[in-house]
Amino acid sequence: xxxxxxxxxxxxxxxxxxxxxxxxxxxxxxxxxxxxxxxxxxxxxxxxxxxxxxxxxxxxxxxxxxxxxxxxxxxxxxxxxxxxxxxxxxxxxxxxxxxxxxxxxxxxxxxxxxxxxxxxxxxxxxxxxxxxxxxxxxxxxxxxxxxxxxxxxxxxxxxxxxxxxxxxxxxxxxxxxxxxxxxxxxxxxxxxxxxxxxxxxxxxxxxxxxxxxxxxxxxxxxxxxxxxxxxxxxxxxxxxxxxxxxxxxxxxxxxxxxxxxxxxxxxxxxxxxxxxxxxxxxxxxxxxxxxxxxxxxxxxxxxxxxxxxxx
Amino acid sequence: xxxxxxxxxxxxxxxxxxxxxxxxxxxxxxxxxxxxxxxxxxxxxxxxxxxxxxxxxxxxxxxxxxxxxxxxxxxxxxxxxxxxxxxxxxxxxxxxxxxxxxxxxxxxxxxxxxxxxxxxxxxxxxxxxxxxxxxxxxxxxxxxxxxxxxxxxxxxxxxxxxxxxxxxxxxxxxxxxxxxxxxxxxxxxxxxxxxxxxxxxxxxxxxxxxxxxxxxxxxxxxxxxxxxxxxxxxxxxxxxxxxxxxxxxxxxxxxxxxxxxxxxxxxxxxxxxxxxxxxxxxxxxxxxxxxxxxxxxxxxxxxxxxxxxxxxxxxxxxxxxxxxxxxxxxxxxxxxxxxxxxxxxxxxxxxxxxxxxxxxxxxxxxxxxxxxxxxxxxxxxxxxxxxxxxxxxxxxxxxxxxxxxxxxxxxxxxxxxxxxxxxxxxxxxxxxxxxxxxxxxxxxxxxxxxxxxxxxxxxxxxxxxxxxxxxxxxxxxxxxxxxxxxxxxxxxxxxxxxxxxxx
Numbered sequence: 001x002x003x004x005x006x007x008x009x010x011x012x013x014x015x016x017x018x019x020x021x022x023x024x025x026x027x028x029x030x031x032x033x034x035x036x037x038x039x040x041x042x043x044x045x046x047x048x049x050x051x052x053x054x055x056x057x058x059x060x061x062x063x064x065x066x067x068x069x070x071x072x073x074x075x076x077x078x079x080x081x082x083x084x085x086x087x088x089x090x091x092x093x094x095x096x097x098x099x100x101x102x103x104x105x106x107x108x109x110x111x112x113x114x115x116x117x118x119x120x121x122x123x124x125x126x127x128x129x130x131x132x133x134x135x136x137x138x139x140x141x142x143x144x145x146x147x148x149x150x151x152x153x154x155x156x157x158x159x160x161x162x163x164x165x166x167x168x169x170x171x172x173x174x175x176x177x178x179x180x181x182x183x184x185x186x187x188x189x190x191x192x193x194x195x196x197x198x199x200x201x202x203x204x205x206x207x208x209x210x211x212x213x214x215x216x217x218x219x220x221x222x223x224x225x226x227x228x229x230x231x232x233x234x235x236x237x238x239x240x241x242x243x244x245x246x247x248x249x250x251x252x253x254x255x256x257x258x259x260x261x262x263x264x265x266x267x268x269x270x271x272x273x274x275x276x277x278x279x280x281x282x283x284x285x286x287x288x289x290x291x292x293x294x295x296x297x298x299x300x301x302x303x304x305x306x307x308x309x310x311x
Numbered sequence: 312x313x314x315x316x317x318x319x320x321x322x323x324x325x326x327x328x329x330x331x332x333x334x335x336x337x338x339x340x341x342x343x344x345x346x347x348x349x350x351x352x353x354x355x356x357x358x359x360x361x362x363x364x365x366x367x368x369x370x371x372x373x374x375x376x377x378x379x380x381x382x383x384x385x386x387x388x389x390x391x392x393x394x395x396x397x398x399x400x401x402x403x404x405x406x407x408x409x410x411x412x413x414x415x416x417x418x419x420x421x422x423x424x425x426x427x428x429x430x431x432x433x434x435x436x437x438x439x440x441x442x443x444x445x446x447x448x449x450x451x452x453x454x455x456x457x458x459x460x461x462x463x464x465x466x467x468x469x470x471x472x473x474x475x476x477x478x479x480x481x482x483x484x485x486x487x488x489x490x491x492x493x494x495x496x497x498x499x500x501x502x503x504x505x506x507x508x509x510x511x512x513x514x515x516x517x518x519x520x521x522x523x524x525x526x527x528x529x530x531x532x533x534x535x536x537x538x539x540x541x542x543x544x545x546x547x548x549x550x551x552x553x554x555x556x557x558x559x560x561x562x563x564x565x566x567x568x569x570x571x572x573x574x575x576x577x578x579x580x581x582x583x584x585x586x587x588x589x590x591x592x593x594x595x596x597x598x599x600x601x602x603x604x605x606x607x608x609x610x611x612x613x614x615x616x617x618x619x620x621x622x623x624x625x626x627x628x629x630x631x632x633x634x635x636x637x638x639x640x641x642x643x644x645x646x647x648x649x650x651x652x653x654x655x656x657x658x659x660x661x662x663x664x665x666x667x668x669x670x671x672x673x674x675x676x677x678x679x680x681x682x683x684x685x686x687x688x689x690x691x692x693x694x695x696x697x698x699x700x701x702x703x704x705x706x707x708x709x710x711x712x713x714x715x716x717x718x719x720x721x722x723x724x725x726x727x728x729x730x731x732x733x734x735x736x737x738x739x740x741x742x743x744x745x746x747x748x749x750x751x752x753x754x755x756x757x758x759x760x761x762x763x764x765x766x767x768x769x770x771x772x773x774x775x776x777x778x779x780x781x782x783x784x785x786x787x788x789x790x791x792x793x794x795x796x797x798x799x800x801x802x803x804x805x806x807x808x809x810x811x812x813x814x
Contacts, residue, residue: 050426051425051426052422052425052426054567054569054631054632068631068632069631069632069635069812071567071570071632072428075426075428076428079426080426082422082423084419085419085420085422085423086418086419086420086423087418087420088342088346088418088420089346089350089418090345090346090349090350091342091345091346091349095342095345099338099341099342100423100427102334102336102338102341103338103339103424103427103428103429104427104428105428107334108330108331108334111334147423
């Protein structure tokens with residue numbers, strides 16, 4: 001069931017089109033990785049989804065409610081965790097969460113229970129009397145996530161939640177996001193750390209220069225990239241430097257980098273290209289001893305679909 | 312939709328009375344009070360004011376006793392303590408409201424507040440109430456000093472109560488003003504300018520209140536004077552009306568630019584106008600003088616003109632979040648048009664408000680038995696309506712082609728004021744240059760004050776100003792024709808959209 005439907009979204013800032021005819025959907029229980037280089041339009045899209053900004057064209061339906069015409073109803077169904085946010089000074093975790101619970105309209109025992117729940121879920125219970133200003137970055141991210149969960153939104157939009165977190169905190173956050181999807185929530189998450197996303201995302205949308213380059217399940221997008229390009233690991237008797245230099249002269253080769261004792265090659269085309277390349281290596285006397293197709297991951301998809309264009 | 316079932320076993324009606332009371336409190340109020348009590352600003356200013364009050368109070372007592380003026384001990388001590396209290400309640404507390412509003416942007420917490428679905432009205436109310444709570448803490452801390460002043464004799468308890476009540480209302484009014492001013496801009500430079508402006512207003516207001524309290528304490532008989540009582544009541548009523556306008560202005564500024572930022576403000580302006588007219592009617596009832604017609608019209612059009620200066624220069628677009636909220640019924644939508652956002656609707660608001668003032672004044676004159684259609688002042692409301700249409704409609708109409716730009720909107724507002732002043736000064740200058748003595752002495756049709764004075768004195772009732780005014784109104788309507796046409800098209804489309812949206 002579609003929880004978040006982004007429909008032909010366009011947002012301009014003066015002459016700059018930050019978001020250009022962007023469309024995608026996120027279903028319940030799904031985690032959509034929203035990936036793109038800096039300045040691609042990720043944050044603008046997410047801010048529109050959360051009603052903080054308005055599109056010049058198009059609309060976003062949050063559980064069927066338009067962010068244009070029914071922003072209050074959309075906010076009731078969506079939780080947004082911005083990439084940067086401030087916290088009130090002289091306020092403890094418990095007071096901060098209590099304030100937002102009241103602001104979301106939670107009353108009486110419902111509020112107490114929800115506060116208990118989010119504190120347990122985000123493991124903030126032992127720290128609840130601590131002042132927010134004394135918290136680490138990871139703890140602040142947890143606090144913001146806890147605040148985002150207070151009104152039990154069906155859809156979560158998380159903008160760079162892992163930014164600035166240490167590896168341990170990233171793993172914890174990943175587990176939290178997975179647990180949220182298991183609660184049948186739709187999660188849209190942006191991150192620069194693609195290895196993190198690849199472990200939790202079920203679908204991806206790749207955006208660059210305000211335009212969607214690919215969208216679909218991770219498998220479909222990877223398959224789409226593989227249909228155009230192949231990645232091969234080559235080890236030869238000749239030194240890797242020599243192999244690297246020789247491969248750069250080959251017409252189908254898109255990218256080459258030295259990897260362990262061999263080279264990793266991005267190749268245009270499929271098996272026919274691989275066969276041609278292998279033949280050329282033998283002809284050039286480089287004596288290949290290992291020639292194996294390597295798996296394509298989200299990072300490869302990202303690099304393959306984007307050219308690092310910024311606006 | 313709910314995925315986290317926290318309500319499942321919540322027994323009904325188990326909440327205690329205290330819990331229900333706590334639930335009913337404005338969340339912003341709770342947050343602000345918690346923060347203020349822990350923050351340095353309140354702690355330092357609280358103890359600083361109390362220390363200053365103690366030192367000043369003791370000094371005043373010593374000086375008064377050394378002068379052998381023991382009858383003055385009570386009044387002198389009260390005035391000194393009231394001055395310290397005014398510093399806290401009229402300067403420090405409203406200033407904290409200004410800082411608190413600005414803090415939401417400076418500390419990057421505003422987005423999270425918006426997402427929490429709190430309405431701008433709740434946010435402003437919470438900030439103002441928090442300022443009220445802080446002011447009350449000051450009043451209670453100063454309580455022992457004021458009781459001591461009373462025990463020293465020479466201070467009437469009724470005067471103490473009235474001055475404290477007025478002071479508290481003024482404190483709330485100034486906190487509304489501070490919150491409204493703080494919501495005007497998020498830019499650092501603009502905020503510094505606003506802060507300086509506010510500081511000047513607060514110090515001036517505190518000084519004024521202290522001066523007034525001193526007069527009341529020194530001349531206790533004034534409290535029993537009916538005119539003074541009327542003046543206090545009238546000032547408080549107007550003060551409350553103005554603070555409600557500030558409140559609505561702050562609320563409007565906090566709403567998203569595509570949302571309805573104007574209707575609340577327009578309704579409040581209308582209420583302020585009606586309160587002013589009602590107060591005037593109550594004051595002048597049965598006076599059977601000529602003055603009320605002119606006084607009421609000038610007062611009414613001043614309030615209406617100041618508010619319409621803002622409304623007539625708004626962005627012309629209705630806003631996509633506003634379109635769908637238009638009444639489904641076309642008739643109601645058209646009748647409500649002057650209350651919806653947009654510059655052309657702002658001009659209609661002025662015209663509708665002007666007709667209301669005019670009708671009100673004629674009705675008042677008729678009911679009061681002072682109607683005499685042959686007298687010149689009977690024309691004052693209509694003439695002011697005409698001049699208002701020209702002064703507001705002409706510059707705003709010229710600038711309306713680019714009203715989406717903030718800079719152009721500010722330019723339009725300034726141009727209205729410049730046009731108003733220039734229409735008085737330039738003909739006088741011209742008259743001076745070409746040797747027209749009458750114009751050089753400001754007796755020309757561009758000077759609305761002179762025209763009113765003539766009408767009031769039954770001079771030149773149908774003078775040359777009539778032609779200038781008619782030409783001006785026609786020119787204004789012509790200049791505004793494009794945006795009025797757009798208004799018609801937009802309202803038709805929005806009504807259809809709203810009807811479709813609401814099924």
